Amino acid sequence: KQRLIRGFKDWQIETYQTIDSTNRRAKEFAEQNPGQSAIIIADEQTAGRGRLGRKFYSPNKTGLYISICLSPKDLSYESISLITAQTAVSTSRAIETISNESVKIKWVNDLYMRDKKVCGILSEAITDIESNQVQALIIGIGINLSVPDEGFPEELTEIATTVFAPNEMNHCTRNDLAVAVLNQWLLAFNELPDTGFIQEYRKRSNILNKPVRVIQGKEAFNAFAYDIDNRGRLLVKASTGRLHHLSYGEVSIRQL
Ligand code: ATP
Known part of the structure; x- marks a missing residue:
């Protein structure tokens, strides 16, 4: 092409x-x-x-x-x-x-x-x-x-x-x-x-396959970062079991 x-x-x-x-x-x-x-x-x-x-x-x-x-x-x-x-x-x-x-x-x-x-x-x-x-x-x-x-x-x-x-x-x-x-x-x-x-x-990711803390405004939760999809979103599994697709924006990630 x-x-x-x-x-x-x-x-x-x-x-x-x-x-x-x-x-x-x-x-x-x-x-x-x-x-x-x-x-x-x-x-x-x-x-x-x-x-x-x-x-x-x-x-x-x-x-x-x-x-x-x-x-x-x-x-x-x-x-x-x-x-x-x-x-x-x-x-x-x-x-x-x-x-x-x-x-x-x-x-x-x-x-x-x-x-x-x-x-x-x-x-x-x-x-x-x-x-x-x-x-x-x-x-x-x-x-x-x-x-x-x-x-x-x-x-x-x-x-x-x-x-x-x-x-x-x-x-x-x-x-x-x-x-x-x-x-x-x-x-x-x-x-x-x-x-x-x-x-x-x-x-190159230094958080993939690791436990992380996800901070979204005033809320925060612990999760496991398990993939980055083809749209660049970070896929995490919260300790509650829920899956989240995080996009660039108001989200911050901290290594645990
Ligand atoms: P995230 O919230 O995703 O972790 P971040 O905290 O790195 O992002 P940014 O907006 O990307 O936030 O960058 C600003 C932060 O980077 C500042 O709060 C400070 O902690 C740090 N910082 C500021 N200046 C520098 C610098 N010259 N080199 C490295 N780190 C810096």
Whole structure:
């Protein structure tokens, strides 16, 4: 079957030394340029965000912050729900081309090395309230490259890690990683909505076949994570015996 090869032709690429949030700028770009695609890259975010209003610590020069802004013409309906998982897989591949250590995925949007978080992915859609149609999809990728000069803030020292060891990062290795992230992302994106990559997602998962705690808003329950389906949903069996299909959204998973 012939595939349409989509490249970054006609995409706008913006780079910033410092910005409040690359996802925020990508959203603004989408609103100002309907139908256009863009890549926003920054050295530092002063108001980097995670899911549910959480902060993503994004200090100057020791991280890589990229947001990809897609217009509906780039996307099929099936692709939209797969894009976070696709980005997790492609970014893991990219990091592994640069570092010799393996990258695991904590469903659904975090990448881990040495059992600590090295990268967070934040997908956000702009939807038209009346038609409920997606007008733009923003995928933010934040990667810790090396330990900040002042060290990680106390609350992150136990949970965060970096791609590079001290003194291993320079302009070249940083640029190599940025290029690898975008290349691997594009290659994987061009395969969508094929779900072949989900097999790799399962293999990379660090919660599959393990007991987990599922947190949904104010509710939480213990369960066993037994599969990830071809739509990227996490299938868990609660201790009550009930099966749940969890989608990216308001769900958080903790390892038990
Ligand atoms: P989940 O709820 O699925 O576990 P999460 O808690 O990792 O997701 P995210 O929204 O993906 O939440 O990321 C924000 C969280 O990540 C913060 O609450 C903080 O614990 C952690 N964090 C913030 N900055 C960094 C960073 N630079 N590196 C690693 N972890 C970070």
